Structure formats: structure tokens, C-alpha cells
Amino acid sequence: MNRKIKPALLAAGCFTLGAFAMKVAEDKITVPMLQQAQQLMGLHFTNAQLDSATTELEDFKAGYERIRKVALPNEVAPAITFNPIPVGFEWPKEKEKFKVDLPKKVKLPANKEELAYYSIPQLAALIKSKQISSEELTTFYLNRLKQYGPTLECVTTLTEELALQQARQADKEIKAGKYKGMLHGIPFGVKDLLATKNYKTTWGAEPYKDQQLNLNATVVERLQNAGGVLVAKLTLGALAMGDVWYGGKTKSPWDLSKGSSGSSAGSASAVAAGLLPYAIGTETLGSIVSPSTACGTTGLRPTFGRVSRHGAMALSWSMDKIGPITRSAEDAAIVFNAIYGPDGKDLSVYDAPFNYSSKIDAKKLRVGYLKKDFEGKYGFKENDQQALEDLKKAGIELVPIELPDLPANDLVMTISVEGAAAFDELTRSGKDSMLKQQHKGAWPNIFRAGRFIPAVEYIQAQRVRTLLVQQMQEKLKDIDVYISPSFGSSNLVVTNLTGHPCVVVPTGFQKNGMPTTITFMGKLFGEAEALALAKLYQDLTPYEEKHPTAFLSKK
Incomplete structure (x- = not known):
């Protein structure tokens, strides 16, 4: 390659590098960003503590992008399953015969x-x-x-x-x-x-x-x-x-x-x-x-x-x-x-058996x-x-x-989080705008807030x-x-x-x-x-x- 780069190419290169630098700056996680973010969560970390977290958060963010490339249709469930069974609870183990009798003398109605x-x-x-x-x-x-x-x-x-x-x-x-x-x-x-x-x-x-x-x-x-x-x-x-x-x-x-x-x-x-x-x-x-x-x-x-x-x-x-x-x-x-x-x-x-009779x-x-x-x-x-x-x-x-x-009532956030995950692609693609309901209590807003x-x-x-x-x-x-x-x-x-x-x-x-x-x-x-x-x-x-x-x- 000729080391004597033409001025026009140099200018173009500087413009490209400048745009790249601006892009990096826009994507970079900064302390002011985290100061704003922690207010949403009611947290009070110092600027030094926030600065120390930025590298880890950059890694997380890059991970989000890699995970988003994995196809996750709606039917794929999380690896975590809710367990409703309290400690000490047992259900009947024996299954009994379901019993409902057919009524007698039922006649086809004239009408x-x-x-x-x-x-x-x-x-x-x-x-x-x-x-x-x-x-x-x-x-x-x-x-x-x-x-x-x-x-x-x-x-x-x-x-x-x-x-x-x-x-x-x-x-x-x-x-x-x-x-x-x-x-x-x-x-x-x-x-x-x-x-x-x-x-x-x-x-x-x-x-x-x-x-x-x-x-x-x-x-x-x-x-x-x-x-x-x-x-x-x-x-x-x-x-x-x-x-x-x-x-x-x-x-x-x-x-x-x-x-x-x-x-x-x-x-x-x-x-x-x-x-x-x-x-x-x-x-x-x-x-x-x-x-x-x-x-x-x-x-x-x-x-x-x-x-x-x-x-x-x-x-x-x-x-x-x-x-x-x-x-x-x-x-x-x-x-x-x-x-x-x-x-x-x-x-x-x-x-578990269903022993209705x-x-x-x-x-x-x-x-x-x-x-x-x-x-x-x-x-x-x-x-x-x-x-x-x-x-x-x-x-x-x-x-x-x-x-x-x-x-x-505060635990109902569960639906906001899980729903936002279930319809992640809908939200990020912008196709949520196709839904008829667009008020504050409708899914598009709930899914966004859930994130x-x-x-x-x-x-x-x-x-x-x-x-x-x-x-x-x-x-x-x-x-x-x-x-x-x-x-x-x-x-x-x-x-x-x-x-x-x-x-x-x-x-x-x-x-x-x-x-x-x-x-x-x-x-x-x-x-x-x-x-x-x-x-x-x-x-x-x-x-x-x-x-x-x-x-x-x-x-």
C-alpha cells in the first residue's frame, strides 16, 4: 500500500473514523447514564461505584445482542419453572374412578x-x-x-x-x-x-x-x-x-x-x-x-x-x-x-389425581x-x-x-416481565404498533415498561x-x-x-x-x-x- 495517502482519501478516512468514534460514544455506557438509570430502581451508588460497573455492563449489553440472535419462538419456556407446592404439602396419591351418572329418561325436545x-x-x-x-x-x-x-x-x-x-x-x-x-x-x-x-x-x-x-x-x-x-x-x-x-x-x-x-x-x-x-x-x-x-x-x-x-x-x-x-x-x-x-x-x-364423584x-x-x-x-x-x-x-x-x-399486588410485575420476554421480538421489531389497543394500560406499553x-x-x-x-x-x-x-x-x-x-x-x-x-x-x-x-x-x-x-x- 502507498504510504502517501491522498488528501481526499485522508479526509474521507477521518470522516469515517469520526463517525465510528461518535457511534462508539453513543453506545458506550457512561456514569451519567447509570446515574439516571439507578433513579428508576431507587438505588444510590456513588459515581466511583458506577464507573467501576461500566465494563461489566458493557459485557452484559454485548451478551444481550448475542442472545437476541438465538431464535426463541413463543413456545420455548424458561429453564426456571414455578413451583406452587408448599413445604409439607401432599396430595392424595390414590386415583379413584371418576363418577358422574348419565341422566335417565332424557328425551329429544320437540323444539x-x-x-x-x-x-x-x-x-x-x-x-x-x-x-x-x-x-x-x-x-x-x-x-x-x-x-x-x-x-x-x-x-x-x-x-x-x-x-x-x-x-x-x-x-x-x-x-x-x-x-x-x-x-x-x-x-x-x-x-x-x-x-x-x-x-x-x-x-x-x-x-x-x-x-x-x-x-x-x-x-x-x-x-x-x-x-x-x-x-x-x-x-x-x-x-x-x-x-x-x-x-x-x-x-x-x-x-x-x-x-x-x-x-x-x-x-x-x-x-x-x-x-x-x-x-x-x-x-x-x-x-x-x-x-x-x-x-x-x-x-x-x-x-x-x-x-x-x-x-x-x-x-x-x-x-x-x-x-x-x-x-x-x-x-x-x-x-x-x-x-x-x-x-x-x-x-x-x-x-396428581382428580377424584371427583x-x-x-x-x-x-x-x-x-x-x-x-x-x-x-x-x-x-x-x-x-x-x-x-x-x-x-x-x-x-x-x-x-x-x-x-x-x-x-406488587408481585403482578411477574406478568409484565414474563410477558415482555414472551413478546420480546414483537416489541423490538415495532410490530406492537399493529395492535388495536395502544393506551397506557395496553400491552405495547406494559411490555416496554417491563423491560x-x-x-x-x-x-x-x-x-x-x-x-x-x-x-x-x-x-x-x-x-x-x-x-x-x-x-x-x-x-x-x-x-x-x-x-x-x-x-x-x-x-x-x-x-x-x-x-x-x-x-x-x-x-x-x-x-x-x-x-x-x-x-x-x-x-x-x-x-x-x-x-x-x-x-x-x-x-
């Missing part, structure tokens, strides 16, 4: 529209006795979904071709004497964050509305193996929050001016309107409880680690749970019995209630109090209890969560089930963090005609007892048999 609100056992009795075929029943529900689904905005995709194929197969099996049980030939729908082969799985969000995943979620597979007929993918608020999805806002069938709440918006709306006998929802922080309240359905949020989330969109790996939305506690038990247990794919799932004597259960929360500050006071009175009249002794005194939560504070929050798990064990040591208002109370937050199961059931109506609910809380893996008490309550009251009509007037 077939009445089938819309038949229970799973009633429909099963009709199919088993061949009074109606699975194909006829499937066509009936497909027609209702086509007729009223657009009004309620509760369907993302009808799986009609698959449904009719599965229904015909069910009819052949039943005719050949290969009856699989109560779900055989019964149509169902799933929240559209559960993967289904050959159909879109949209997560309710604009950036994913054409997404197709080449697998069936474990829950979908298990229901189909039980003979179930998948007829629809149902709406959810975008990325599992609220009831606003890329196609609109899902409605409550009780009042079309009101949303069905979220995020299992379509599942609750469709079941309440009799468009399906049951559907699958998910909950991270109220997404089964809330739409069940807005729509007057019965929802089961199982214990964390009960149902495989393989094939389900991840929002919070340590808090996501999958459960059924139905019209009764017994229906919920039937569906749950088909979907729970390990699959070898979701390593957070425990092999219609022979469980709910009156012998030890029942607590959150006394202070029923004093009018939370929930729906008049209907909540009436529910307690109905149970007392039935011979249930209610023991007052309190929840642990720990800052549970500023220090890893140390997240870990500290999980350590407090460990204390919460342990203290809940102590609070419930003499209780089988306890009762809570569905909303307002910190119970919803606490138990989603600890992983406890709940059954939410309708208790009547508000003055504006919208439904109200109450929540039956189980011990860890205590779904059977919570469902048994919920069934007792529903046997005493008529509310799960009330059906909306507002959606019928607009077609």
Missing part, C-alpha cells in the same frame, strides 16, 4: 332450540341412546354459531369441515359400540390461543391474525381423543387481555352494549348464548373468572400445573392456566377430567369464607350475602378466614411469592374450600400467584340486568372439593339455568 342449553350429561344421554346423532348436534351448533356469532363477535374461525368429519367418525364409533364417554360426539370450542392443525391460531392480535401452527395443543388433542368435536376457535382480547381483538369487541349476550370482559371473551360469550355446550379458556389474572362473571357462566380455573399448556400461547410461564367454561360445575368436572394430567411436553404439570358429600367439607371481603367493600354485596345465606341454610358451617398480609424492571427485583418478587405460597398453606390447613367475592378482593391476585384453583358460578343479577358471580376456592389440587361445593350451591339455586335473550333480537 330443538332447547338443545342449546342442555347439559353435557343430557346431550350425552341423547347421543348414546341414538335419539340424535353427533352430526345432527354438530350441525345444530354450527348453525347457531353462524347465526349469532357475528352479533356477539365471539368467533375467529369456524372449523366446520373438521367438525363434520369428527362428528361422522363419532357416529360410526358409537354405532359400532365403541362409546368413549360423555364427551363423545359433543361439540366444543377453544380460545384462539390454542394451536389447531390446518386452522389459524390468531392469538386475537393483528400481527398474528394469519398465523397457522402445525400442531394441536395437548388440550385440543385430549378432547378429540375423548370423542369431542371441535367446531370453533373463539375470540380473546389481543394477546390474552380484555375483550378487544383484531376483529372487534366481543359482547356479553346479556347486554350487547357491554363487552364480555376478558380475556376468554369468546369462550364465555358463546357458552352463555348456547352456541356451544362448553369451551376452553385460560387464565393468568382473571381471564376465566372475569368473562364468566360478565356472561353468567361457570368457570373452572385449575391449580397451576394441572393442565398441559403445550400448544398454548405463553404470556406468563409461571401464571398461565387452562380450564373449561361451562354452564354448570358438573359439566366443568366432566371436561376437566378429560384434559388434566402430564403429557411429557409441559414439564410444569404434576401427576357425585357421591362427594359437600356438607361434610370444612368451608371458610373471607369475612371482611363480604362486608360490602368488594364484589356484589346483596347477591354475595344471599349466596352465603343459601349455603348456611343448607347446613354449611362457614368459618371466617383471612389471606396472608403480603404485598401481592425496565431489574432482574434482581423480579427475583426478589418471586422470593416473596414463595412466602405467599407457604403462608397460604398455613391459612388453609383446616379448610377444604373457602368462598370469596369474585372481584375487588385481593383473593383473585393472591390465588393466581399461588396457583390455587377456583370455581366461579353465577349468583343472580345486578340492577342493570348483568350477571353476578361468587368464587369457590380449593386447596392446591382440590378441584374436586371446590366443584362439589359449587354443585351443591347450584342444586340450591336456579341461576345457572337462566339464559340471556338480548343477543336474539339482533341477527
